Amino acid sequence: MAAQVFPLDHTGRSLREDIAALQSLGPAVKVALPDGITAWSVTKHEQLKKLSEDGRLSRDAQQHWPGLPDVPEGWPLAPFLISPTVLNAYGSERHRLRKIMEEAFTPARLDVLRENLRHRVPRLLGSLGAPGSLVDIRAEYAQVIACETLCDLFGVPQAQWPDAVAAMRNLLSPAEEADQASAQLESAMSYLGALLSGKRDLPGEDMATTLAQADMTDEERVLALAVTIAGGVPATTELITNAACNMLRHPEQLAAVRSGETTWSAVVEETLRFDAPVQHMPLRYAVEDIDLGEGTVIRQGDPVLMGFGAGGRDPQAHGDTADVFDVHRPNKEHVAFGHGVHYCIGASLGRIEASVALQALFASFPHMELAEPDQGLRPLPTFLFNGKAQLPVRL
Numbered sequence: 001m002a003a004q005v006f007p008l009d010h011t012g013r014s015l016r017e018d019i020a021a022l023q024s025l026g027p028a029v030k031v032a033l034p035d036g037i038t039a040w041s042v043t044k045h046e047q048l049k050k051l052s053e054d055g056r057l058s059r060d061a062q063q064h065w066p067g068l069p070d071v072p073e074g075w076p077l078a079p080f081l082i083s084p085t086v087l088n089a090y091g092s093e094r095h096r097l098r099k100i101m102e103e104a105f106t107p108a109r110l111d112v113l114r115e116n117l118r119h120r121v122p123r124l125l126g127s128l129g130a131p132g133s134l135v136d137i138r139a140e141y142a143q144v145i146a147c148e149t150l151c152d153l154f155g156v157p158q159a160q161w162p163d164a165v166a167a168m169r170n171l172l173s174p175a176e177e178a179d180q181a182s183a184q185l186e187s188a189m190s191y192l193g194a195l196l197s198g199k200r201d202l203p204g205e206d207m208a209t210t211l212a213q214a215d216m217t218d219e220e221r222v223l224a225l226a227v228t229i230a231g232g233v234p235a236t237t238e239l240i241t242n243a244a245c246n247m248l249r250h251p252e253q254l255a256a257v258r259s260g261e262t263t264w265s266a267v268v269e270e271t272l273r274f275d276a277p278v279q280h281m282p283l284r285y286a287v288e289d290i291d292l293g294e295g296t297v298i299r300q301g302d303p304v305l306m307g308f309g310a311g312g313r314d315p316q317a318h319g320d321t322a323d324v325f326d327v328h329r330p331n332k333e334h335v336a337f338g339h340g341v342h343y344c345i346g347a348s349l350g351r352i353e354a355s356v357a358l359q360a361l362f363a364s365f366p367h368m369e370l371a372e373p374d375q376g377l378r379p380l381p382t383f384l385f386n387g388k389a390q391l392p393v394r395l
């Protein structure tokens with residue numbers, strides 16, 4: 001009998017409803033991706049952990065997805081599929097690329113990035129506006145912190161930060177028109193290439209230098225920076241935005257943070273559990289048949305979509321209150337950063353950015369409130385990310 005195919009809503013508007021339905025249907029459920037391509041969706045916390053540790057799932061579409069040649073040109077999930085980066089590599093290739101990337105995220109470097117961010121944030125807060133002004137915290141605060149922290153991580157000279165941020169924006173939000181989009185991509189890649197070349201003459205304690213000195217090709221170096229931007233900027237922007245929104249919606253929980261009864265890092269963890277920025281992570285492929293029990297077998301070559309954001313809302317992990325934002329809950333376990341060999345390389349940095357950003361924002365604007373009930377809080381128009389198009393507040 002053909003497996004039932006769940007009609008996943010790709011606009012992101014029914015994310016919660018879809019996930020609740022998928023969690024009730026079994027350990028993995030076939031869903032329809034854009035253009036009718038099907039994949040197994042995994043949304044249960046324990047199953048997400050188990051499969052992320054399972055060496056029979058690969059991220060390498062070229063080696064392990066027989067359906068790759070049928071993917072239509074311009075498929076919306078295509079950017080996740082075939083670049084030679086840590087994201088898609090399998091086996092010893094993945095290990096080699098991951099080891100190089102990890103050298104850029106040592107505890108000592110993270111300490112420097114935290115201190116630099118602490119020093120930068122007051123200037124940024126000062127430029128947001130006077131108390132009472134109407135400001136979109138997502139665009140003018142969260143995203144700026146996410147981009148500028150990557151400038152610092154990469155070792156971009158301070159005077160070039162506006163150019164680097166422009167390159168990041170070109171990479172992340174290309175124009176709809178194809179020629180313009182490819183010109184933007186080319187310009188972003190050539191910016192990153194020039195940054196790496198500059199580090200050969202003038203090395204520093206930064207990620208671009210680490211990559212410039214590593215045993216890898218020039219293409220791998222540029223793409224390692226690009227995948228860091230794609231992994232780091234949107235997710236961190238949504239984490240800060242979602243956490244700020246949750247605090248503004250729950251003033252009694254904000255008061256508990258202010259009084260020292262709980263901490264900003266608890267707010268960040270509960271936001272990751274309840275409001276994970278990355279809801280679905282495309283794609284993994286079964287290297288051989290995987291029997292999940294309950295009559296569900298993922299066949300060799302089948303694609304798998306990991307619903308990491310759903311894990312934190314799984315009633316089997318968090319009981320009847322899984323859908324309630326509660327900074328006081330003792331168990332905030334989640335898989336919002338993924339799990340296993342592809343576990344988010346920037347998890348510690350993302351947590352640092354969010355804690356520093358939130359603490360400073362709420363200290364500077366003690367009377368901040370949502371601008372209008374739900375004004376501008378439309379969900380992002382995608383099932384991959386969970387966030388708001390804007391977070392308009394009155395400072």
Ligand code: HEM
Nearest residue numbers: 086087231232235236278337338339342343344345346350
């Ligand atoms: C702050 C919120 C963030 C969230 C919620 C998040 C979430 C994720 C998730 C779900 C994955 C996929 C893991 C998997 O497939 O098992 C991932 C991978 C990745 N993330 Fe993050 N991320 C965040 C921040 C960052 C930052 C700040 C950076 C870089 C500075 C970053 C860089 C990456 C990279 C390079 C990967 C690919 C790792 C691999 O495949 O080995 N992320 N992230």
